[in-house]
Amino acid sequence: MFLTKLSINVRSREFRRDFANIHDLHRTVMSAYPDTDGDIPARQAHGVLWRLDPTHTGYTAYIQSHTNPAWGKLPGDYTTAPAEVRPLQPVLDTITAGRKLSFRLLANATQDTRPVELKGKTRRVAHHQPDDQIGWLIRKGDQHGFVIPTARDGQPDVNPSPVPRMTGRKDDTTVIVDPVRFDGHLIVTDHTAFTQALTTGIGRAKAYGCGLLSLAPPRNT
Amino acid sequence: MVTSLALCFDAPMQSWGTRSPGTLRDTAAEPTKSGVVGLLAAALGVHRDDHDAIADLAALTLAVRVDREGIPERDYHTTQNVPTTLGKGHRTVVSERYYLADALFLVILEGHPELLQRLNHTIDSPRWPVFFGRRAFVPARPLLTRTGLTHQPALRLLHTHPWLENDPDVRKSESAKTERVPLRTIIDCPATTPGAVPRRDHPISFTHGDRRHGLRHVLPATTPLTDPMISDGDQAPCS
Numbered sequence: 001m002f003l004t005k006l007s008i009n010v011r012s013r014e015f016r017r018d019f020a021n022i023h024d025l026h027r028t029v030m031s032a033y034p035d036t037d038g039d040i041p042a043r044q045a046h047g048v049l050w051r052l053d054p055t056h057t058g059y060t061a062y063i064q065s066h067t068n069p070a071w072g073k074l075p076g077d078y079t080t081a082p083a084e085v086r087p088l089q090p091v092l093d094t095i096t097a098g099r100k101l102s103f104r105l106l107a108n109a110t111q112d113t114r115p116v117e118l119k120g121k122t123r124r125v126a127h128h129q130p131d132d133q134i135g136w137l138i139r140k141g142d143q144h145g146f147v148i149p150t151a152r153d154g155q156p157d158v159n160p161s162p163v164p165r166m167t168g169r170k171d172d173t174t175v176i177v178d179p180v181r182f183d184g185h186l187i188v189t190d191h192t193a194f195t196q197a198l199t200t201g202i203g204r205a206k207a208y209g210c211g212l213l214s215l216a217p218p219r220n221t
Numbered sequence: 222m223v224t225s226l227a228l229c230f231d232a233p234m235q236s237w238g239t240r241s242p243g244t245l246r247d248t249a250a251e252p253t254k255s256g257v258v259g260l261l262a263a264a265l266g267v268h269r270d271d272h273d274a275i276a277d278l279a280a281l282t283l284a285v286r287v288d289r290e291g292i293p294e295r296d297y298h299t300t301q302n303v304p305t306t307l308g309k310g311h312r313t314v315v316s317e318r319y320y321l322a323d324a325l326f327l328v329i330l331e332g333h334p335e336l337l338q339r340l341n342h343t344i345d346s347p348r349w350p351v352f353f354g355r356r357a358f359v360p361a362r363p364l365l366t367r368t369g370l371t372h373q374p375a376l377r378l379l380h381t382h383p384w385l386e387n388d389p390d391v392r393k394s395e396s397a398k399t400e401r402v403p404l405r406t407i408i409d410c411p412a413t414t415p416g417a418v419p420r421r422d423h424p425i426s427f428t429h430g431d432r433r434h435g436l437r438h439v440l441p442a443t444t445p446l447t448d449p450m451i452s453d454g455d456q457a458p459c460s
Contacts, residue, residue, distance in 0.1 A: 016290035164293035
């Protein structure tokens with residue numbers, strides 16, 4: 001497993017194009033990985049997950065993958081510093097059941113609805129209310145081997161914050177992703193399921209910057 | 222003979238809402254027709270409920286070229302003392318307000334020559350303040366470009382108008398490139414045009430409490446950023 005840090009140059013026209021079209025951003029990320037000829041999509045085959053984090057001066061992109069990325073094809077002024085790549089194994093080695101960690105996750109928290117006008121077909125809609133978003137995350141925790149501890153105020157120790165809608169065009173269809181960013185703490189309950197979630201991501205829209213779980217030591221309370 | 226007016230929309234912040242009532246105030250990635258018409262109406266001193274004058278402005282063909290893509294950002298915004306639905310008590314409402322940071326657009330209006338002439342005269346000394354979507358988001362440089370009022374069609378201007386980017390570093394790095402990111406364009410078109418996309422931002426009424434919008438169709442496309450567009454660019458410094 002590898003983790004790349006790209007310090008984005010927000011004045012780059014290539015980055016502005018990608019930021020305006022999430023599908024172009026996906027393609028730029030995937031340009032660091034060789035093509036695959038199998039039936040599995042290239043993103044899945046290389047285990048690529050990524051996220052754009054806003055900083056004081058612009059954006060930082062974190063990209064995780066099974067395959068060692070080659071960032072040589074990136075447009076000239078895309079970044080302000082060379083790409084930093086490091087192995088992720090040390091992080092995976094520290095994961096044990098019962099361990100408390102702080103985390104960040106940009107997720108596409110959605111639910112399937114069956115509106116009457118669609119006559120039985122489903123429509124996926126994003127959760128916009130913080131309580132619904134936290135509920136979604138807790139359900140994902142059941143599935144992926146972690147729980148959200150309770151903070152001092154008795155509420156789940158996680159903060160959902162809204163993120164601007166991401167839009168794009170793939171072929172002739174419009175892509176719309178309404179993500180939410182979770183910052184908080186989690187406690188690992190199932191080592192195998194949690195490691196699996198770390199390597200394959202959580203939730204939908206993984207090609208469009210969602211689902212990458214970043215971990216750090218817990219914050220002092 | 223067709224007449225077009227070329228404008229420069231440059232500001233640190235712009236907001237072009239499309240589904241704006243309520244606590245979620247979004248922004249489109251390029252100026253909306255209702256936003257542009259509202260700005261022109263302010264410049265001319267047209268009242269909100271002057272439906273005929275608004276209809277004349279909305280009848281102009283709008284063409285937009287994205288000379289610099291903006292970055293969507295969220296504003297933390299609260300409104301205090303909002304009455305509850307029952308009318309008893311007051312609360313503080315947190316709303317999600319999005320804006321485009323650092324965007325730059327070439328906005329072209331094509332249509333009635335006499336109307337465009339009037340706009341040409343008043344746009345840089347407007348009757349009422351002009352702004353990009355919200356009162357605080359004021360223009361960073363004069364709205365009229367050097368091209369201003371011309372007899373070229375809007376579609377042609379989209380492909381030939383000098384690039385409005387005025388950052389010398391970006392200009393330099395672009396002129397050195399052989400393969401450039403094309404400029405995105407959006408132009409009003411009939412609903413029957415192949416590839417037309419509907420947008421519900423054609424203003425019908427700006428009256429307080431009775432804002433109404435109709436449907437219009439736009440054709441999204443791109444145009445290459447050519448050497449003459451860069452070398453002939455709008456390098457006039459801000460005064």
